[in-house]
Amino acid sequence: xHRKIVAGAIYCVAIVLAAGTVHAADVCPALRxxxxxxxxxxxxxxxxxxxxxxxxxxxxxxxxxVASTTVAEAESSLLADHATETWQRVADYWRQSGLLPQxxxxxxxxxxxxxxxxxxxxxxxxxxxxxxxxxxxxVSYVMTKALLPGxxxxxxxxxxxxxxxxxxxxxxxxxxxxxxxxxxxxxLLCAVRGGSGRGYPGLVAAIxxxxxxxxxxxxxxxxxxxxxxxxxxxxxxxxxQGVTMRLLNVNRLGNFxxxxxxxxxxxxxxxxxxxxxxxxxxxxxxxLKLKPAAALAQLAPAxxxxxxxxxxxxxxxxxxxxxxxxPVPRCPAPEVTTPP
Numbered sequence: 075x076h077r078k079i080v081a082g083a084i085y086c087v088a089i090v091l092a093a094g095t096v097h098a099a100d101v102c103p104a105l106r107x108x109x110x111x112x113x114x115x116x117x118x119x120x121x122x123x124x125x126x127x128x129x130x131x132x133x134x135x136x137x138x139x140v141a142s143t144t145v146a147e148a149e150s151s152l153l154a155d156h157a158t159e160t161w162q163r164v165a166d167y168w169r170q171s172g173l174l175p176q177x178x179x180x181x182x183x184x185x186x187x188x189x190x191x192x193x194x195x196x197x198x199x200x201x202x203x204x205x206x207x208x209x210x211x212x213v214s215y216v217m218t219k220a221l222l223p224g225x226x227x228x229x230x231x232x233x234x235x236x237x238x239x240x241x242x243x244x245x246x247x248x249x250x251x252x253x254x255x256x257x258x259x260x261x262l263l264c265a266v267r268g269g270s271g272r273g274y275p276g277l278v279a280a281i282x283x284x285x286x287x288x289x290x291x292x293x294x295x296x297x298x299x300x301x302x303x304x305x306x307x308x309x310x311x312x313x314x315q316g317v318t319m320r321l322l323n324v325n326r327l328g329n330f331x332x333x334x335x336x337x338x339x340x341x342x343x344x345x346x347x348x349x350x351x352x353x354x355x356x357x358x359x360x361x362l363k364l365k366p367a368a369a370l371a372q373l374a375p376a377x378x379x380x381x382x383x384x385x386x387x388x389x390x391x392x393x394x395x396x397x398x399x400x401p402v403p404r405c406p407a408p409e410v411t412t413p414p
Contacts, residue, residue, distance in 0.1 A: 099302075099303075100131070100307065100319070101119070101123070101296055101297030101299075101307050102123035102124075102126055102127055102131070102296065102297075102307075102319070103127070105119050105120040105123045105124075105296065105297075106120070106123065106124060106127065107120075108120040109121055109124065109219070109220075113367060114220065114221075114222055114223075114260060114364070114367055114370055115258070115259045115260030115364055115367075116259065116260075117219075117220035117221070117222075118216060118217065118220045118222065118259070118260045118294060118296075118364070119259050119260060119294070119295075119296035119297065120220075121215075121216045121219045121220050122216050122294045122296050122309040122317075123296050123309065125163075125212070125216070125309070125311075125317040126309050126317050126318070126319050127154060128153045128154050128155060128158075128163070128317070129144070129145065129153060129154070129160075129163075129316045129317045129318075130142075130144035130145065130153070130154055131319065132144060132314060132316050132317070132318045132319065133318060133319035133320065133321065134313070134314070134318060134319070134320045134321065134353050134354060135321050136305060136321040136322060136323050136354070137352070137354075138334060138351070138352030138353045138354035138355060139352075139353070140314055140353060143314050143315075143316060143318070144316075145160045145316060146160065146315035146316060147160055147161060147164050147203055147204065147208075147312070147315045147316065148160070148161050148200050148203055148204045148315075149161065160316075161196075161199065161200045161203045164203045164208055165186040165199055165202075165203060166215075167208055167211050167212050167214075167215040167311065168183075168186055168208065168211055169186070169187065170215055170218065170219070171211050171214040171215040171218050171227050172214075172218065172227055172377075173211055173214060173227055173228070173229050174186060174187060176229065177202075177206065177229070180202065180205075180206060181198065181201065181202065181205075182198040182199055182200075182201045182202025182203075182205070183202055184198075185197075185198035185199040185202065186198075186199040186202050186203070206229075207229075207312055208229075208311055208312045209231070209291050209292070209310055209311045209312035209313070210228055210229050210230050210231045210233075210290075210292070211229050211311065212310070212311020212312065212317065213231070213234075213262065213292055213294060213310075213311065214227035214228060214229070215311075216294060217376075218376065218377075218378075220376075221375075221376040221378060222246050222370070222376055223246060223370045223371065223373040223374060223375050223376050224244055224245055224246040224370065224373030224374055224376075225246050225376065230287055230290075231264060231290035231291060231292045232287045232288050232289075232290050233287075234247070234362070235249075235264055235277075235281075235290060235292070235360060235362065236281050238360075238362050239278065239281050240281065244373065244374070246364060246365055246370055246373060247261075247262065247362035247363060247364060247365065248362070248363040248365060249360055249362065249363075250360065250361045250362075250363050251274040251360070251361070252274070252330055252333060252358050252359070252360065252361040253274065253330070253333070254329070255329075255361045255363060256298075256327070256328040256329055257295050257298055257306050257324070257328070257330065257361060258295065258298055258363070258364070259295055259296060259297055259298065259364075260294075260295065260364035261294075261295040261361055261362060261363050261364050262292040262293065262294060262295070262361070262362040262364075263292065263293050263295060263308060263322075263358060263360075263361055263362075264290055264291065264292040264293075264358070264359060264360050264361075264362060265290065265291050265292075265356035265357045265358045265359060266288055266289070266290055266357045266359050267288075267289040267290060267291060267357070268289055272357055272359055273335070273357065273359055274359055274360060276359065277359040277360055290359075291310065291313075291356070292310070292362070293308035293309060293310035293313075293320055294308060294309050294310065295307070295308050296308065296309055296319075298324060298328060299324075300324045300325065300326050300327065300328040301326060304323055304324055304325065304326070304331070305321050305322065305323060305324065306321070306322045306323075306324050306330070307319060307320075307321060308320040308321075308322065314353075320353075320354060322334075322354060333358055334352055334354045334355040334356070334358075335355065335356070335357065335358060336355050336356055336357045
């Protein structure tokens with residue numbers, strides 16, 4: 075009798091493990107080759123996923139722990155294509171989203187326009203990558219590459235969040251409460267940074283008062299699996315200094331389940347307050363729901379990004395920010411004229 079019970083228990087465990095193997099899976103490898111899909115949501119997920127794969131698949135698990143990270147934004151380490159340095163890829167997001175010209179007054183922006191074609195520009199561009207947040211730039215890069223109609227690229231998340239609320243007819247997104255809305259591929263889940271927890275009503279009030287911008291962060295939803303592992307998969311840029319996946323829980327109905335909300339400033343994460351140490355605990359304030367393909371087709375068509383060809387950039391004859399071993403000579407020091 076005892077052997078039968080043990081054997082039955084082992085059999086049940088095997089079934090559970092097998093079921094977990096079938097249902098629990100990162101959605102990104104299957105999306106790798108679908109960036110040309112006729113479905114806008116699939117294209118968005120494919121471009122976001124390909125970047126996460128390029129960065130060696132860093133992720134934050136459903137408990138809010140950084141489970142994997144390999145490289146960081148300003149390193150010279152090569153990404154998974156074995157050709158691109160990490161800082162150069164971030165510069166690509168700025169260039170290919172079309173947002174770099176808006177940053178021309180910031181130190182290093184001009185250098186990033188040359189990065190990859192002029193070795194002397196590397197130090198200044200790397201400083202620009204470190205100094206300027208790029209999470210909204212990453213979202214804009216993905217939406218631009220996916221040719222999402224009606225999307226206006228911005229280096230500030232608040233711009234397209236505000237557009238969805240104030241101009242719903244022109245925006246590719248619907249502005250919904252994440253506590254009740256069902257997430258789906260192509261949606262954006264957005265949080266307000268800093269201060270007390272605003273939540274959905276607080277963010278709406280802030281937009282309606284027109285009091286300026288808010289610091290925000292948005293992740294792109296690339297997959298939802300309510301009937302399998304009960305997870306939603308999201309990808310964001312400039313998360314732990316890379317393109318990082320985030321796992322959150324959903325129930326069998328497909329709604330967020332136990333969405334970790336930051337209710338206020340409270341006590342921060344520290345060794346004596348480990349319960350607050352959760353990278354998923356944010357002021358999640360809005361779910362930008364991607365409109366159906368038929369509705370998107372009625373919006374202004376997307377403008378494809380046109381990467382700058384390497385031949386259009388003339389190499390400098392000398393450098394100011396010189397790299398050791400570079401064949402480019404250092405520019406001579408300016409002459410100092412002594413007044414008579």
